[in-house]
Amino acid sequence: MSPAEELRARYVDDLRRDGLLGEDLVRAFATVPREEFLATGFDGGGGRWVGPADPDFLPLVYRNHPLVTKVVDGVPVSSSSQPSLMAAMIESLELRPGSRVLEIGAGTGYNAALMAVLGARVTSIDIAPDVVERAAAALRRVGLAHAVEVRSGDGYLGGAALAPYDRVVVTVGVTGVSPRWLDQLAPGGHLLAPVEHAGNHPVLRIRPGGPGMGEARGALRAGFMSAAGPLAARYPGLHPAPRRTDTLPPPTVRHPPLWHPPLDVFRYHDLWFAVGAWDRRATFSPGPAGGWGGPGGCLLLDEAHGGGAGLLADGSVRASGPSAARYAAEALALRDRWVARGQPQISDWSARLVPAGDPDQPILVPTAWVQH
Numbered sequence: 001m002s003p004a005e006e007l008r009a010r011y012v013d014d015l016r017r018d019g020l021l022g023e024d025l026v027r028a029f030a031t032v033p034r035e036e037f038l039a040t041g042f043d044g045g046g047g048r049w050v051g052p053a054d055p056d057f058l059p060l061v062y063r064n065h066p067l068v069t070k071v072v073d074g075v076p077v078s079s080s081s082q083p084s085l086m087a088a089m090i091e092s093l094e095l096r097p098g099s100r101v102l103e104i105g106a107g108t109g110y111n112a113a114l115m116a117v118l119g120a121r122v123t124s125i126d127i128a129p130d131v132v133e134r135a136a137a138a139l140r141r142v143g144l145a146h147a148v149e150v151r152s153g154d155g156y157l158g159g160a161a162l163a164p165y166d167r168v169v170v171t172v173g174v175t176g177v178s179p180r181w182l183d184q185l186a187p188g189g190h191l192l193a194p195v196e197h198a199g200n201h202p203v204l205r206i207r208p209g210g211p212g213m214g215e216a217r218g219a220l221r222a223g224f225m226s227a228a229g230p231l232a233a234r235y236p237g238l239h240p241a242p243r244r245t246d247t248l249p250p251p252t253v254r255h256p257p258l259w260h261p262p263l264d265v266f267r268y269h270d271l272w273f274a275v276g277a278w279d280r281r282a283t284f285s286p287g288p289a290g291g292w293g294g295p296g297g298c299l300l301l302d303e304a305h306g307g308g309a310g311l312l313a314d315g316s317v318r319a320s321g322p323s324a325a326r327y328a329a330e331a332l333a334l335r336d337r338w339v340a341r342g343q344p345q346i347s348d349w350s351a352r353l354v355p356a357g358d359p360d361q362p363i364l365v366p367t368a369w370v371q372h
């Protein structure tokens with residue numbers, strides 16, 4: 001075995017242990033050399049760009065981590081997503097040999113390659129022509145160019161030329177889904193998209209029909225970089241954009257923890273999703289923690305006056321600003337409502353889709369979340 005094959009075998013074992021990988025997906029991860037899709041390197045942290053000549057290149061490639069492959073003006077704009085998240089999304093797509101898949105956000109092409117090994121015929125679109133060129137070259141190197149068509153363009157438009165698709169999978173964060181994707185779905189098809197909700201991008205499963213222009217159902221906890229163009233349009237009623245704790249006044253009101261030990265990351269995101277379903281002020285507040293505690297998390301933001309209330313994984317609350325006491329009480333009430341409702345999971349929620357954004361390029365956004 002080459003060093004890459006050895007590392008890949010261990011990586012597949014880890015993914016298998018952590019998640020629910022079907023045997024076909026295990027084979028796909030074991031077959032596709034991730035390093036070929038990272039040939040121009042990635043951000044290794046601390047300002048270091050790691051390329052194939054670096055001694056830690058392969059060990060870093062074969063970890064269950066997202067790898068940023070393109071940065072513009074200090075902002076990450078393209079990456080290879082976290083392998084366990086790719087695995088969970090691919091499993092949720094329920095692909096069959098011959099499934100026609102439209103992927104929005106080709107990135108490195110690695111995710112498309114995994115789907116192609118499962119027998120899917122993939123059309124993958126990316127807004128950046130240089131990203132498309134690199135993904136297409138990698139797919140040629142690994143012998144999968146015949147199964148994946150990579151095109152450049154705004155994913156908002158979908159891929160009319162090769163429609164219809166049995167599945168659409170969106171691998172970049174959006175604020176709503178394009179009506180074109182629904183139009184390009186074959187009967188019985190569905191799409192998966194990370195749609196902004198309370199400062200995160202949980203993956204929603206979307207089906208056409210229902211009482212609105214489609215129905216969205218929570219599927220997976222996830223984080224994604226944001227799309228460019230109309231797919232990331234902000235609209236009235238959308239949760240506020242994430243706000244760092246160090247831009248807020250220090251907390252003046254504190255309520256103690258409810259859970260010892262704290263909720264694990266999955267249950268915390270279930271709580272956070274519910275808070276977002278009930279309250280439009282909910283968003284993400286990344287650290288530094290300061291007096292806020294934790295590495296950052298769910299925040300009810302007081303946009304008008306500054307401050308708000310942070311709700312941590314142990315159920316404690318910190319609040320700041322002129323309405324700190326009221327915000328803290330409201331955060332506690334939302335936490336207790338989640339408990340009283342039986343601690344619903346992300347997958348227990350559904351919403352109908354309604355048009356929003358630019359009327360010339362509308363997006364369909366989830367509205368009126370209901371717990372099942």
Ligand SMILES: C[S@@+](CC[C@H](N)C(=O)[O-])C[C@H]1O[C@@H](n2cnc3c(N)ncnc32)[C@H](O)[C@@H]1O
Nearest residue numbers: 078080105107108111126127155171172227228
């Ligand atoms: C997280 S990466 C995709 C990861 C990829 N599927 C992989 O496995 O390597 C997101 C990609 O979406 C692309 N993107 C951003 N906005 C887009 C848009 N409006 N239409 C199509 N692609 C877009 C970016 O250029 C970036 O390459």
